[in-house]
Amino acid sequence: MVNFREYKIGARFFGIALGGSMCITLFLPSFDFRNVNATEVALDKQLWAGWESGFNLDDPWLRGDHRPLRVTLKVDPKTGQPMEATTAYVYPAGTRMPNGVDHPDILGAMVQQLSLDKGRISEANESQGAVFLLSSEPQGDGTKQFYIEDASATKGWTPDAVLKAAGDENTYHAAYGKAIFVREGCWWCHTLLPEETQDWQVFGAPPMLGDFNGESPTAFGSDRKAPDILHVGSRNSSREWMMMHFFNPRLVQPYSIMPRFDYLWGKVDAKGQTIDYDKWRSEYNEYVEGQRVTPPEVPMYASNSDARALIDFVLSLK
Numbered sequence: 001m002v003n004f005r006e007y008k009i010g011a012r013f014f015g016i017a018l019g020g021s022m023c024i025t026l027f028l029p030s031f032d033f034r035n036v037n038a039t040e041v042a043l044d045k046q047l048w049a050g051w052e053s054g055f056n057l058d059d060p061w062l063r064g065d066h067r068p069l070r071v072t073l074k075v076d077p078k079t080g081q082p083m084e085a086t087t088a089y090v091y092p093a094g095t096r097m098p099n100g101v102d103h104p105d106i107l108g109a110m111v112q113q114l115s116l117d118k119g120r121i122s123e124a125n126e127s128q129g130a131v132f133l134l135s136s137e138p139q140g141d142g143t144k145q146f147y148i149e150d151a152s153a154t155k156g157w158t159p160d161a162v163l164k165a166a167g168d169e170n171t172y173h174a175a176y177g178k179a180i181f182v183r184e185g186c187w188w189c190h191t192l193l194p195e196e197t198q199d200w201q202v203f204g205a206p207p208m209l210g211d212f213n214g215e216s217p218t219a220f221g222s223d224r225k226a227p228d229i230l231h232v233g234s235r236n237s238s239r240e241w242m243m244m245h246f247f248n249p250r251l252v253q254p255y256s257i258m259p260r261f262d263y264l265w266g267k268v269d270a271k272g273q274t275i276d277y278d279k280w281r282s283e284y285n286e287y288v289e290g291q292r293v294t295p296p297e298v299p300m301y302a303s304n305s306d307a308r309a310l311i312d313f314v315l316s317l318k
């Protein structure tokens with residue numbers, strides 16, 4: 001007769017291991033995501049990025065149309081009177097509302113209640129567009145609880161009036177820039193996720209749990225071949241550096257492995273003049289070979305170019 005003793009022990013251990021891990025999954029206390037309150041970071045991000053979803057029929061090629069805009073207001077859009085610089089999130093008519101406005105329960109109980117009661121977000125209307133503010137309510141313990149305010153409902157601000165009051169120079173296309181970040185595959189090299197290691201000291205604090213409420217897609221990145229850029233706007237806020245670095249990274253980092261993204265400038269520069277890429281590259285090659293002292297100048301991007309949106313996004317990563 002065959003002795004099954006070892007087999008039986010093994011089978012029991014297997015049962016204990018499998019059953020044990022199922023018990024841990026099913027019965028050990030875990031957290032309920034609906035009780036996690038969205039942080040200030042999450043609310044800000046949701047408001048500037050707008051409704052997002054990885055891949056969907058509304059946005060098949062990550063074109064980035066119908067994206068909200070973030071603006072800095074220095075005058076009141078209704079009265080024209082100067083006011084303290086205020087960030088507003090503009091959803092022109094037809095722009096899909098951010099996830100937290102569509103489904104307030106993902107904001108976490110406290111944020112949801114404030115956003116509905118004080119912020120009146122249920123009155124936001126996609127066909128008319130809306131303007132949001134990131135407002136806060138002081139708490140007993142000295143902290144602030146952030147929530148979303150629908151300024152079209154509470155203050156009667158319309159998207160058109162707010163965009164006009166802000167002007168193009170105070171308008172940021174960060175939402176479209178994020179679509180470009182995803183489309184261009186920046187995440188093959190860069191992460192948006194400093195880890196809880198020495199990363200802290202170099203790239204800044206890791207994100208908190210509530211920072212992701214309503215964000216889709218998150219852009220953590222795959223693995224890292226380049227610096228983490230979750231907080232890059234805090235360590236380098238120079239638009240000029242970004243322009244040079246995106247046009248050709250070798251202008252600022254001689255041995256950079258980052259590809260050039262000069263094509264994001266499109267056909268014309270800020271003055272409407274055709275960008276002569278061939279000429280630029282041959283002059284650049286002369287510079288590399290030591291036949292020129294300085295590299296050719298990087299053209300100023302047009303205000304409706306992809307380059308502008310991408311830089312708006314990168315500099316918004318604070």
Ligand code: HEC
Pocket residue numbers: 180181184185186187188189190225226227228229232236249253255256257258259261310314
């Ligand atoms: C092949 C890998 C690679 C890809 C793809 C890439 N980068 Fe980079 N990036 C780098 C490296 C390496 C650096 C470090 C500086 C350098 O070498 O230029 C860098 C630096 C940067 C910096 C400055 C970081 C800092 O710490 O100051 C920014 C911002 C940046 N990249 C943004 C982007 C964006 C946006 C895209 C997509 C449009 C992109 N990168 C695509 C490799 C890459």
